[in-house]
Amino acid sequence: MxxxxxxxxxxxxxxxxxxxxxxxxxxxxxxxxxxxxxxxxxxxxxxxxxxxxxxxxxxxxxxxxxxxxxxxxxxxxxxxxxxxxxxxxxxxxxxxxxxxxxxxxxxxxxxxxxxxxxxxxxxxxxxxxxxxxxxxxxxxxxxxxxxxxxxxxxxxxxAPRRTLASGILDSMAKWYEFEPLIAADPGDLVLRHDVATARLTLDLLREEGPEVYRGGGTPKQWQRVTDAIFYLTGATGSFAAGNAYRGFAHSWYFSTTRIPQSRHRMHGEKVAFGLLVQFLLAGKDEAWLRDFMDTLLMYDMTDVPGDWQVPDEETMIRELSERIIREWPVVLEKKQAESASQIAEAVREASGRLRKARKNALRES
Missing domain, CATH: 3.40.50.1970 (Rossmann fold)
Structure with a gap:
């Protein structure tokens, strides 16, 4: 049904x-x-x-x-x-x-x-x-x-540009999170429908998102981008057949809400970092990682957990990683990660890569 x-x-x-x-x-x-x-x-x-x-x-x-x-x-x-x-x-x-x-x-x-x-x-x-x-x-x-x-x-x-960037990255995340799930259940037509819709969203936002974010774009482009965020992304959750679909990036978001110092960051900003961690866990190649970090730089989304001004960054990363495993069993069930220690290592690497990318971008500006 x-x-x-x-x-x-x-x-x-x-x-x-x-x-x-x-x-x-x-x-x-x-x-x-x-x-x-x-x-x-x-x-x-x-x-x-x-x-x-x-x-x-x-x-x-x-x-x-x-x-x-x-x-x-x-x-x-x-x-x-x-x-x-x-x-x-x-x-x-x-x-x-x-x-x-x-x-x-x-x-x-x-x-x-x-x-x-x-x-x-x-x-x-x-x-x-x-x-x-x-x-x-x-x-x-x-x-x-x-x-x-x-x-x-x-x-x-x-509205502030930051809110649009958050919506764009949160919407793009649906394809990145859903598409890997097909391998475990290729016969799930609802999932395949959601993945197809998410792919349309991703392609549209890749094509028109940057210009609209920079303040350009025609009224029709603005409309299409916001349609992608509201209508297309929303439609990926309109059909259900008893299975819940969730990727790593949103499990990361929900877990970070426990960190008071992180609550000034928007949903999509945290999801964006969670995607980078997800890609590292999945073993994506350098070209893929560089392309995604270029996207993050373009949308001014280079925040890392170390920017949250917590007393002990390493303890926070370890506790976050353990919480993800404990509270979001889908991460292990769908083989998005093997252990809390693997997640923690990916978070450290994602943070280091983004910090380096920020410095390089600042040097070139």
Whole structure:
């Protein structure tokens, strides 16, 4: 059996935030909004006016901190008490994950208005939840996906470049993580479908990502790149047949959330480093490694664990490596690594290579 979870409607248009009422009114007049502080400052006036034009009434909560189980339950209760007809998440992945989980908990349709293109959270049928400090807690698989996504190209193009780079690398990671899994189960059609979609994403982002990241690119190119991050990457998780697909880079990300000094780094930034470690573990050749490090340099993603200013870098690397083996058994099951010590050695080598690449780039600039 294959289950499919995908939005009913996805729009990626310039200024679409001004038309929220046109689309949200189909659910009813009362809209419970979960928004990030900066996101609401950026969109609030237009969203409120757009809702009012269609006789919709917003009930806004500004979310700070991480999406926790407690936060989700509180929002679900408040939406229920307010007799909301729909939940709208406005902001980045954490805010939208909270909105999705809260809407599912109280049985309301969920819409998303992403203000940064840093992940595919607006599309994904799951919510990543953390504890109050920012350590990964759990993946909550929502019964229903977001019904509606309103991606406003105008807002997305104004977002910090760093968020776009994070989204590009996180999206590219899907092919790098999924493709090696085929060897163990070549008959898994859902996996092969996901790999094919991930390959399309990778090729598109390789072709058009750099120019868009540098601030160039036509409006159509911006739209295609953000479509790749939201729609194509999200679609790799829309089909399920009972198997969970995860590569090493995301296991690395989840484990690093336990390090308080690392929490200023974005999801895609950590995934990017995790990919380099994954390639070293897989024995990729020098040409492959150089090409990928050139990509990291191009997107200004050269952060290494030693930059996190922890008291003891070596202890941190060892504990991270042991945690990956302990908490993410898929790493051993799928032969992504043989031991914690092998992971630790690959992390050291990846750090050394990136530090050297940074110095060389600085010398040449």
């Amino acid at each position: 294959v289950t499919v979870k995908a939005p009913e409607m996805y729009l990626n248009e310039y200024g679409i935030r001004k038309e929220t009422g046109k689309y949200l009114s189909e659910f009813g007049p009362r809209v419970f909004i979960v928004a990030g502080k900066t996101a609401w400052e950026e969109t609030g006036r237009d969203v409120t006016a757009g809702l009012a034009a269609w006789h919709c009434v917003p009930d806004v909560r500004i979310m700070t901190g991480y999406p926790t189980v407690e936060t989700v339950r509180q929002y679900a209760w408040e939406a229920y008490v307010a007799k909301a007809d729909a939940v709208l998440g406005i902001g980045g992945g954490r805010v939208i994950d909270a909105a999705k989980a809260a809407g599912n908990l109280c049985g309301l349709p969920v819409a998303a208005l992403p203000t940064i293109a840093a992940t595919c959270a607006c599309w994904a049928a799951r919510s990543i939840l953390y504890d109050a400090e920012g350590s990964f807690d759990r993946i909550q698989w929502n019964r229903e996906n977001t019904r509606l996504i309103l991606a406003d190209t105008e807002i997305l193009t104004r």
